[in-house]
Structures are given as C-alpha cells and as structure tokens.
Amino acid sequence: MTVPPDDWRARAQALADQLSDQGDITDPAWRRVVACVPRHVFVPAFYSDDDPSELVDATDPRWLSLVYSDDTLVTQRKEHPDQPGMLWSTSSSTRPSFMLRMLHILDVADGMTVLEIGSGTGYNAALLSERLGPSQIVSVDIDPELINAARARLADAGYHPTLIAGDGARGYPLGAPYDRLIATVATERVPPTWVEQVRPGGVILADVRPRGMTWAGALARLTVAGDGTATGPLISCTWGFMSTRRAVALPGIPESAPIDTSTTHTRTSDVGREALSTPGLSLLIWQQLPGINAFPGATTTRITTPDGSWATVSDDTPAKVEHGGPSDIWHHVETAHTWWITHGHPGVEAFGLTVQQNRHRFWFQTPDCESWPQS
Numbered sequence: 001m002t003v004p005p006d007d008w009r010a011r012a013q014a015l016a017d018q019l020s021d022q023g024d025i026t027d028p029a030w031r032r033v034v035a036c037v038p039r040h041v042f043v044p045a046f047y048s049d050d051d052p053s054e055l056v057d058a059t060d061p062r063w064l065s066l067v068y069s070d071d072t073l074v075t076q077r078k079e080h081p082d083q084p085g086m087l088w089s090t091s092s093s094t095r096p097s098f099m100l101r102m103l104h105i106l107d108v109a110d111g112m113t114v115l116e117i118g119s120g121t122g123y124n125a126a127l128l129s130e131r132l133g134p135s136q137i138v139s140v141d142i143d144p145e146l147i148n149a150a151r152a153r154l155a156d157a158g159y160h161p162t163l164i165a166g167d168g169a170r171g172y173p174l175g176a177p178y179d180r181l182i183a184t185v186a187t188e189r190v191p192p193t194w195v196e197q198v199r200p201g202g203v204i205l206a207d208v209r210p211r212g213m214t215w216a217g218a219l220a221r222l223t224v225a226g227d228g229t230a231t232g233p234l235i236s237c238t239w240g241f242m243s244t245r246r247a248v249a250l251p252g253i254p255e256s257a258p259i260d261t262s263t264t265h266t267r268t269s270d271v272g273r274e275a276l277s278t279p280g281l282s283l284l285i286w287q288q289l290p291g292i293n294a295f296p297g298a299t300t301t302r303i304t305t306p307d308g309s310w311a312t313v314s315d316d317t318p319a320k321v322e323h324g325g326p327s328d329i330w331h332h333v334e335t336a337h338t339w340w341i342t343h344g345h346p347g348v349e350a351f352g353l354t355v356q357q358n359r360h361r362f363w364f365q366t367p368d369c370e371s372w373p374q375s
Contacts, residue, residue: 003064008038011068015039015096018070024097027104033130034096039067041157042123042150043093046073052087070097075121076146091146093121094184094241105221105235106182106205108132115178115197116140117168118185118241122150129159137161138175140168142244168244171197183207186217186241190230190355200226208234208353211243212256212293213303216282220353231354231367236279236347256293259310264324271330271337272319273301280347284336287362289329305329 016034019025025034045057046066056063066073076091103124108114114128119141128137134154141147144165151163164172168183169191177199183206190206198204202224209217219237222230275281276294286292291306302312309325311333321330340346346364354361363369 003038003040007064008040008068009035011064012036012038015068015070019097019100022070022097024100025104029131030100030103030127033127034100037123037126037130038157039093039096039123040064042121042126042153043067043073043075044153046075046093047077052077070095072098076143091120091143092242093123098240099124099127099184102182102184102205102219103127103131105219106180106203108180112136112179113175114138114180114182115171115175115194117171117181117183117194118244119147119150119163120184121146122154122163124182124184125150125161125163126154126157126159129154129161134159134161138164138172138178140164140166140172142167169193173197178202181205184241186211186214186243188243189360190220190222190353192355192357195222195224195228195230195355198224198230200224203232204230207237207240209240209243210286210290210292212291213276213282213286214243215239215277216286218283218348218351222353222355229354229356231352233352234283234348234362236349238279256304257306257308259304259308259325261310261324264322265328267321267323268318269313269321269330269334270318271334272315272317273313274315275333275337276301276303278340280345280350281337281340283348283351283362284340285333288332288336303329303333 013035016031019034020031025031045055048054048056072092072095074092077087112132113136116125116139119125119139125137125139139161147163147165171193176197178197179199179202181194181198181204186207186209188210194204204222206220208220215238217240218234220234222232224230289305293304295302300312300314302310304310307326309327309329311321311323311330313330314320323330350365352363352367354367
C-alpha cells in the first residue's frame with residue numbers, strides 16, 4: 001500500500017511531538033529525524049496484541065495508526081526446533097520512546113561512525129542514517145531474512161547503510177574502528193570483539209540481561225579505554241530487547257537444564273519471591289546464579305540453574321522454600337539479599353560494568369570497588 005506523503009509525514013511529526021512532550025526526545029536533531037523517517041515502510045505487517053496469530057497489515061484500518069504509535073510491534077515469530085507448534089517472538093520494531101532514549105544515551109555527533117548489532121526491521125538504522133548519513137552506519141543481524149528485508153526497506157526510504165548478515169557477537173571488523181556501538185538485542189555478556197572494534201574514547205551501549213530472568217537487566221554505557229578495557233555505569237531498564245539468538249533457527253529463549261523433583265527439601269526463609277523482581281537486588285541474584293531461569297506462578301516462583309538445582313519459593317512471610325538438586329540455590333538469593341540490605345538497598349544505577357578480554361566484572365559505586373556478595 002502506498003501511503004500519501006502528506007499523511008505519513010503528519011503522523012511521523014505527531015509521533016515526534018508526542019515523544020518530545022513525554023520527555024523521550026530532548027535533542028531537536030532527533031525530533032527532526034523521527035519526523036523525517038517513514039516508520040510504515042519498515043513495518044508493513046506485525047502481529048496483533050489481541051490475537052498473536054493475526055497479522056495486521058495495510059489492509060487493516062488499524063495498521064497506520066498503530067505503526068505511528070509509541071508501541072512495540074512484533075514482526076517475526078519462529079518455532080523452537082524442540083518445541084513444535086509454539087511460536088516465539090524473534091524480531092520487532094521496538095517502541096520508539098525506548099529507541100530514542102537509547103539514541104540520546106548513545107550521544108552521537110556529526111561525522112561519527114556507528115555499528116548497530118541487531119538490524120531487525122531496519123527502522124533504527126534508518127534513524128541513525130538520517131541523523132549521521134548512511135555511509136556512517138553499519139548494521140549486523142544474524143538472520144539473512146531480516147537483513148534482506150531491511151535492506152530493501154531502507155532503500156525504499158532512501159537510505160543505503162552497510163547491512164551484514166552474520167553473528168552480531170563478532171561485530172564487523174572491516175568497518176572498525178567505530179565511534180559508537182549500539183546493541184538492539186539483549187546479551188548476557190558484552191563480547192570482547194565489540195570492545196576491540198570501538199576506538200579509545202568511543203562508547204558501547206548494550207542491553208545486558210539474563211535470558212531466563214529478563215527483568216534483572218540494565219543498559220550498560222561503556223567507554224572504551226586505550227588499554228582495551230571498557231567500563232561505565234548501568235542505567236535502569238526493566239524491560240529491554242529480545243535476547244540474542246545463538247543460531248538463526250533458535251529463538252533467544254531460556255534454555256533450562258533438566259531438574260529432578262523426586263527428592264525435595266523444605267525450609268522457610270525470611271526472603272520471599274519478591275526479591276527476584278526487586279531492582280538492584282535482582283541484578284545481584286543474577287550474578288550469584290549465572291544461567292538462572294525464573295518461572296513466576298500465581299503465588300510461587302520457581303528458579304533453576306544450569307547444574308539442575310531448583311527452588312520454589314512462596315510470597316508468604318516467612319516464605320516456604322522447596323528445593324532440590326545439587327545445591328540449595330535459594331541460599332545464594334539470601335546471600336545477595338543480606339549484602340543488598342547492608343549496603344542500603346541500592347538500585348540498578350549504583351552499579352557498573354567493566355569488560356576486559358574474557359572478564360566481565362560488575363562493580364558497586366566505583367570501578368575499583370571489589371565489594372560484592374560472595375556465597
């Protein structure tokens with residue numbers, strides 16, 4: 001469907017005005033960019049929130065209004081090979097307010113080069129191209145289907161950045177060094193290759209979060225140093241991007257180890273399941289229990305770890321804890337909770353991250369602070 005220029009421009013301008021009124025756009029340059037980029041070109045169809053099996057496209061009277069709303073629009077779903085019949089979201093056009101928040105944090109300036117990890121629909125690459133010029137932008141996505149569609153849509157909108165089908169964890173060394181790197185997919189670790197491909201003084205903005213407990217994550221704004229390290233603060237962000245895919249055919253979903261519930265131990269705890277969703281504390285719990293998966297229920301939450309340990313915890317006071325497997329993993333949650341209480345209930349923004357080669361170190365308050373809960 002061809003949308004008359006006067007129509008989509010008015011809608012894009014209204015979206016830019018809305019984001020400015022909400023405080024999501026504070027830089028006039030980004031307000032102009034949002035008003036200039038035709039989002040409908042990048043989202044010709046998306047899945048309905050009301051019926052996940054229904055595609056909303058240009059034949060639907062809701063389509064254009066939803067495209068120019070401040071909503072996330074899911075554009076691709078895939079089955080996991082081990083879960084036939086179940087569809088998982090694997091690509092979307094993220095809500096513009098969040099995208100613009102990240103672009104402001106990225107702090108680009110004229111002449112800068114940007115590497116984007118996670119091309120998706122191509123809309124974010126279009127925003128960056130409009131702001132800096134297409135020749136300054138490289139965008140990588142693991143899915144060739146997405147890359148081909150994004151390339152065609154970007155061309156339709158008049159932009160020709162470099163698009164690469166490949167593993168985003170490897171970046172794109174042929175275009176390095178970059179002034180900025182922005183990851184529009186969530187990752188549990190910042191790959192050393194990203195640090196290597198950003199010049200000293202450059203910035204990496206990554207969505208860092210566990211795929212099995214996504215609300216525990218944060219945005220990390222890391223400045224690259226001349227010694228090959230990158231360090232910087234965490235920025236509160238309860239809900240971020242979809243997790244990276246390890247292969248094109250695999251959705252970025254939690255991968256649980258089998259658990260054995262035949263032997264169950266029961267005890268009580270002063271720490272209930274609300275600890276798992278408390279900002280700051282949930283970050284600590286993730287660091288205590290790498291690979292954690294959380295499965296919330298009506299009155300209990302079960303957590304598992306890759307070694308097959310598990311615990312089910314209630315929201316009572318005191319909480320009832322059932323656990324099994326190689327270790328009592330709720331003990332690690334209690335350790336994190338004690339540290340968090342002792343240090344004044346810090347939120348996400350009290351923490352930061354340093355990346356050096358294969359070392360991925362979270363810190364509290366200052367980069368040289370080694371104070372961290374130990375099990």
